[in-house]
Amino acid sequence: MDSIPRPRPCLTCVLGALACFAAVWASFAWLDLPFGELFAASALTDMGRFVGAFFPPDLSPAFLAKVASGTLETLAISAIGTVLAVVAAVFLALPAAGRFGLPARAGARLVLNFLRSVPELVWATLMVLLAGLGPFAGVLALALHTAGVLGRLFAEALENSPAEPEAALRELGAGPVSAFCYGVMPLVGAQWLAYALYRWEMNIRMAAILGFVGAGGLGTILYYELSLFHEARASTVIIAMLGLSVLVDTVSALFRRGRLAAQ
Template structure:
């Protein structure tokens, strides 16, 4: 009875928070459907059809898709390598001071969104896929480093301790005692983040980071809706294929 009463209190607080949020933000959903709003939305959506399927444009979309895949793959790989190195520090393998500094760095990397990193990298490295790759690598390194460190902290210490007592060095004890127990989890985290980075790589093009996102931004800016529709469909197909591939790899290696 006490738990039910507490649950009702929490539900009432959540409902009150939602009502307060609507009031604070002054959201007016009635205005969305008032006047000719629906007609304008329908007219704009209809302008995207039929998509542009000309050979030259599809060829450009194919190259843009490859560029987006390359940005996400290289960014994720760099992030996994950096995250693995930082996770050793963040898990306390090299002392308390190194642990605190590594955790502070990981928090800083992942607290800054990819779009902000991309804007900074565009200023530093110029427009193009290099800026997008660096932006994905920096943010994802913070995410993966934290996840890798938690996996190391939860790894059973028995195998490593046994190897150390048998005379193995710290590197050998880690490689043969700890790493085999966390490697599958690390790979699963990396593949999941690669899925997310595929979508984000497409978005980063809006700040000039290359790939399909940049093509979508240009076509929308020039009011070329049929071409934009083709880019959106290419994004959808690419994300579905990568999601299926990543899920299959996680099942096989998990």
């Protein structure tokens, strides 16, 4: 009996699976990855010696003070970078949400795409060339990339919020600024704040790395100590980065819980 219905053979699926396998195999062949050497006995002892050099971390008071000031610098870079990004994002999101006509919308979206598509580290490298080594370059780098990300998120929140409240206020004679504050901000404000805090959290982590290209903060210290093979000191900096990350996660979790409880 051939009355049992059968699915039609899917030629595309078979070809797609084969193509994936071929791509993975070709990648291995192309990169020539020495996985075998990684797990050889000699490699393992080398690795053990390398990792061992990181312990114990350098806890001398002078160096701890330096790491503490680097941590503060990292926090400050992320905070100022995020605040600047929020301001720029608001001003770009308004035209990007189509509030000033279609040409302005297209222009603002182009700017946002550009800001967003260049990663923070690339912006940092460019800003170091432009503004010199130091935290200012880090602030600019974070502000530029984050403005691109937040601008798009803010614009989407604007476009997805219902239009009635603002229209109702325009109908009773309110000006455009008042109508926006009373009719749109209550709808998008909380979402904007949540996006901004989330990006700040990411920027704290990113600010710790930006120092690798000379843009200040913990990364600058880490890069310096690693290039001099001061593993013990590098280990202190890495622990500080880890601590900062855990702190940010904890605080943000507490904050979110508090906000949820408040509602």
